[in-house]
Amino acid sequence: MPENKADIITQLRKDILPLQxxxxxxxxxxxxxxxxAITNAFPNAEFPFGAIHEFIAAGxxxxxxSSGFITGILASLMDSGGVTIxxxxxxxxxxxALATFGLAPDKIIFIDLKKEKEIxxxxxxxxKCKGLAAVVGEITELSFTASRRLQLAVEESKxxxxxxxxxxxxxxITACVARWKITSLPSEPADNLPGVGxxxxxxxxxxxxxxxxGKWEIEFATGHFRHIxxxxxxxQEQQKKTG
Amino acid sequence: MSKRFVSIWFRYLxxxxxxxxxxxxxxxxxxxxxxxxxxxxISAANSNAQTQGADxxxxxxxxxxxIPSLEVLDDDAELSARLLKGIAEWCIRFxxxxxxxxxxxxxxxxxxxxxxxGGELQYLTSISKRIKxxxxxxxxxxxxxxxxxxxxxxxxxxxxxxxxxKQTAAMLSLPPSALRIxxxxxxxxxxxxxxxxxNFINMPRSALRRRFxxxxxxxxxxxxxxxxxAIEPVHPVEAYQERLPCLEPIVTAKxxxxxxxxxxxxxxxxxxxxxxxxxxxxxxxxxxxxKIEQIDIGxxxxxxxxxxxxxxxxxxxxxxxxxxxxxxxxxxxxxVEEVVPLQEKIWGNTGGLDDIGLYELLDRIEGKIGAxxxxxxxxxxxxxxxxxxxxxxxxxxxxxxxxxxxxPRPLQLLSRPLAIEVTAPIPDYPPMLFRYEGMLHKIxxxxxxxxxxxxxxxxxxxHRDYYVAEDEDGNRYWLFRSGHYDIAKSYQWFIHGxxx
Numbered sequence: 001m002p003e004n005k006a007d008i009i010t011q012l013r014k015d016i017l018p019l020q021x022x023x024x025x026x027x028x029x030x031x032x033x034x035x036x037a038i039t040n041a042f043p044n045a046e047f048p049f050g051a052i053h054e055f056i057a058a059g060x061x062x063x064x065x066s067s068g069f070i071t072g073i074l075a076s077l078m079d080s081g082g083v084t085i086x087x088x089x090x091x092x093x094x095x096x097a098l099a100t101f102g103l104a105p106d107k108i109i110f111i112d113l114k115k116e117k118e119i120x121x122x123x124x125x126x127x128k129c130k131g132l133a134a135v136v137g138e139i140t141e142l143s144f145t146a147s148r149r150l151q152l153a154v155e156e157s158k159x160x161x162x163x164x165x166x167x168x169x170x171x172x173i174t175a176c177v178a179r180w181k182i183t184s185l186p187s188e189p190a191d192n193l194p195g196v197g198x199x200x201x202x203x204x205x206x207x208x209x210x211x212x213x214g215k216w217e218i219e220f221a222t223g224h225f226r227h228i229x230x231x232x233x234x235x236q237e238q239q240k241k242t243g
Numbered sequence: 244m245s246k247r248f249v250s251i252w253f254r255y256l257x258x259x260x261x262x263x264x265x266x267x268x269x270x271x272x273x274x275x276x277x278x279x280x281x282x283x284x285i286s287a288a289n290s291n292a293q294t295q296g297a298d299x300x301x302x303x304x305x306x307x308x309x310i311p312s313l314e315v316l317d318d319d320a321e322l323s324a325r326l327l328k329g330i331a332e333w334c335i336r337f338x339x340x341x342x343x344x345x346x347x348x349x350x351x352x353x354x355x356x357x358x359x360x361g362g363e364l365q366y367l368t369s370i371s372k373r374i375k376x377x378x379x380x381x382x383x384x385x386x387x388x389x390x391x392x393x394x395x396x397x398x399x400x401x402x403x404x405x406x407x408x409k410q411t412a413a414m415l416s417l418p419p420s421a422l423r424i425x426x427x428x429x430x431x432x433x434x435x436x437x438x439x440x441x442n443f444i445n446m447p448r449s450a451l452r453r454r455f456x457x458x459x460x461x462x463x464x465x466x467x468x469x470x471x472x473a474i475e476p477v478h479p480v481e482a483y484q485e486r487l488p489c490l491e492p493i494v495t496a497k498x499x500x501x502x503x504x505x506x507x508x509x510x511x512x513x514x515x516x517x518x519x520x521x522x523x524x525x526x527x528x529x530x531x532x533x534k535i536e537q538i539d540i541g542x543x544x545x546x547x548x549x550x551x552x553x554x555x556x557x558x559x560x561x562x563x564x565x566x567x568x569x570x571x572x573x574x575x576x577x578x579v580e581e582v583v584p585l586q587e588k589i590w591g592n593t594g595g596l597d598d599i600g601l602y603e604l605l606d607r608i609e610g611k612i613g614a615x616x617x618x619x620x621x622x623x624x625x626x627x628x629x630x631x632x633x634x635x636x637x638x639x640x641x642x643x644x645x646x647x648x649x650x651p652r653p654l655q656l657l658s659r660p661l662a663i664e665v666t667a668p669i670p671d672y673p674p675m676l677f678r679y680e681g682m683l684h685k686i687x688x689x690x691x692x693x694x695x696x697x698x699x700x701x702x703x704x705x706h707r708d709y710y711v712a713e714d715e716d717g718n719r720y721w722l723f724r725s726g727h728y729d730i731a732k733s734y735q736w737f738i739h740g741x742x743x
Contacts, residue, residue: 060741061718064655068743071654083601094656094740095620095632099646101743106635106642107596110618111608122608131598184743186687186717195690196651196711196719199743220743 082133342474390466394421492568520545653740
């Protein structure tokens with residue numbers, strides 16, 4: 001009875017998830033921010049809200065790409081009127097640009113701190129606060145202990161945390177649920193028009209607890225993420241050739 | 244509720260004090276004298292001396308001629324103020340608001356106090372009896388206004404009560420000197436034969452003002468209750484203060500925390516009852532060696548949550564140095580505001596910017612790191628990118644204009660544009676190559692230019708032509724050329740931001 005066995009295994013996997021502190025999202029009031037192709041890689045096939053996501057960025061360009069990706073997710077998180085706290089050490093995002101991703105920049109509270117220790121303290125305090133939608137922190141080094149403290153705070157409060165690590169010295173083991181690497185890709189303006197098109201990224205899910213890591217090309221257009229499968233890329237290339 | 248004031252007049256304040264200290268003086272005529280223009284002039288005289296003819300303002304030599312046995316003591320100019328302050332502090336047992344009325348009186352705001360003594364007469368007799376038992380001669384009166392109480396205390400019998408609203412009747416038969424006005428005006432009134440308040444109280448106000456100045460009218464209005472007047476208490480009433488004296492001096496951190504917790508609980512309990520919350524509070528520890536240790540906190544919105552306030556103080560408690568020990572703790576709420584109770588939601592605990600949890604979080608961060616690190620931005624009506632947003636004045640300030648989303652703006656903006664080297668076709672094309680931080684970027688796609696003019700009413704300078712440029716790796720930049728392309732003049736390219 002091979003089918004039966006497979007059923008039992010999937011059922012068991014589902015039963016194990018809550019035991020591993022993977023709880024269901026709060027009330028499911030928040031829509032899925034990412035396209036189904038990526039969402040399927042997550043446990044239970046839903047975006048892990050109430051968890052810490054870590055983003056590895058190599059330079060200013062990657063950091064901008066990561067913050068763009070985060071902002072896209074924040075837009076759906078803050079839909080219900082929640083507030084986000086953005087803690088950064090040197091460069092804060094340009095508030096008017098955040099509005100183009102469909103969120104209200106006046107609902108974001110920016111905290112500028114210099115010391116990594118202070119950022120971690122402020123992040124932990126913020127992640128413990130149940131009234132927030134999300135907390136974004138820009139930090140370079142994140143030790144395993146620090147990441148576990150943040151993860152434990154999040155499991156209690158169900159706030160989603162994002163950490164952008166710019167030029168980390170070593171990509172060490174952390175307790176974060178997901179680790180991403182977002183890099184920019186050349187944009188493809190529609191219908192081969194000249195100029196710059198919608199932002200397009202290569203989203204690499206390097207690590208995901210209880211999920212399948214993967215790599216996708218996505219585009220943020222008209223307020224939504226769009227997965228660009230190999231098929232569409234091929235079609236576009238054909239279009240280019242045929243002219 | 245109408246106000247009630249009590250005025251106490253010490254007719255022989257300084258001489259009474261001397262005879263208290265030296266009881267044998269009580270039977271003798273004696274005066275206090277101070278030097279004035281090279282002679283000794285009497286500045287205070289006891290009742291015995293006054294009945295025999297030695298009066299204030301008289302030279303000591305003249306008085307000695309009248310009363311050969313006259314005792315003369317040196318006067319101390321500061322004495323009255325010192326004595327009155329002492330008596331005023333003692334009087335706080337009768338009412339919290341006691342003011343000094345120099346040179347020889349006290350003023351008490353007794354609104355709502357008298358019923359505790361069983362009535363106004365009992366109240367006044369009680370004060371009068373106790374002060375007289377110390378050996379002070381005193382006259383006391385109660386009325387609705389300070390002016391009337393003060394006048395009646397000085398010109399009527401020992402204990403006088405002017406019933407509520409009867410101050411006009413009480414003032415009518417008094418001389419003008421009962422009003423607190425300058426001696427020249429009193430003299431002028433006397434010369435005109437206006438010896439009682441009733442003589443001029445019904446005169447046209449314009450005539451009184453023209454002849455005697457506006458101070459007479461002001462004092463009259465204050466006495467009759469047309470003009471508000473308040474006393475200046477010796478100890479300002481600290482409305483929200485809690486004290487915790489300790490049997491043994493406290494030296495441990497745990498002890499300080501327990502003291503703080505107890506004080507906070509009592510204060511917050513009181514605040515909750517009154518539907519108020521504190522915005523600023525200070526916690527003080529009085530050390531044995533006389534020093535005061537103090538920590539202050541502030542909150543973004545009125546709070547009476549003792550757990551939250553304790554957390555705010557907790558961040559700073561380690562700065563308290565108990566040294567040999569702290570014997571008294573006080574907690575003072577210097578700024579208290581009404582609490583607007585929020586509707587609690589059962590679902591969806593994301594309360595937005597009004598969420599109490601958010602305020603408490605910001606309070607904690609402010610307490611530890613400082614308020615100038617926390618920003619919230621709202622749009623401003625400027626096209627110049629650096630000025631297109633401004634910090635919000637408060638956490639829940641409403642937007643006056645909407646965010647503009649019609650033009651592409653980079654997600655990360657450099658706080659100051661950085662100069663870059665470019666290779667650009669002239670005159671108005673985006674660059675083909677640019678070098679930034681040592682890296683050469685080859686531009687494949689670009690949008691622009693978007694010209695943003697200097698706001699000449701704010702700042703001089705050249706306009707900017709912005710381009711959105713994408714390099715071969717797909718990284719997107721915001722570049723601009725400052726000013727027109729011109730061979731004769733210098734122009735410069737800058738990088739100003741990174742797109743997502």
